[in-house]
Amino acid sequence: MKNVQGASRSKVAAAVVAGLMTMAGLALAGPASASDEAETSPVARAAHAEPLTPGTPCSVSARSCVDLESQQAWLIRDGKVIRGPVRIASGGADQQTPVGHSFRVYRKDKDHVSGEFNGPDGRPAPMPYSIFFADGGVAFHGGDRSRSSAGCIKLELGDAQAWFNDLQNGDKVQVVNASTEMAARGTATR
DSSP, rough: OHHHHHHHHHHHHHHHHHHHHTTOOOOOOGGGGGGHHHEEEEEHHHHHHHHHTTSSBBBOOOOSEEETTTTEEEEEEEEEEEEEEEEEEETTSSOOOOOEEEEEOOOEEEEEEEEEOOTHHHSSSEEEEEEEEEEETTEEEEOOOOOOOOEEEEOHHHHHHHHHHHHHHHHHEEEEEEEHHHHHHHHHTT
16 A cells, blocks of 8 residues: 555646646647747737737737747837838747747846857957847847857947947837747637
8 A cells, every 4th residue: 555655746846847847838749849839829829919010020019029930120119110020130040049939138248258169269258239138148240140149139339339229128029930929820810
């Protein structure tokens, strides 16, 4: 009887942990379901209930919108595009840019340099006009758009300066794949 109770407790504990992880929005099936999970979370459903900013795949409450599929970004104010679309470079296959509907700007650093990567000269890589908005140091910043980033959104220097000057701490950033976003919105409106 003791072993049966122990086994039952283990199963109950596993079920509780799985339930809590699901409620927290963590994908149990691994990376293949991460995109689906991002589109079905309560935050995503709330974003899908809002109107789109015309000309973008993002909600009117976003201050900046990034479409990873088209490699474009927009600055938005009061539900209207004020700059963009502009060309970007996002994360590569081994360090993808995270998708999310309510990232928030949490730090800005005009003269930031990377603490992880060096430039061709061996010195820390410059990340001018950095606007950090996601865990892991993901930021908008000026940089070479001919190469993918380590998860950041690289902008042409003039665009990076415009993003830096316009976005403030607490502003909402949405990073989406437009086709997935439109499919989720279509499902949400049925």
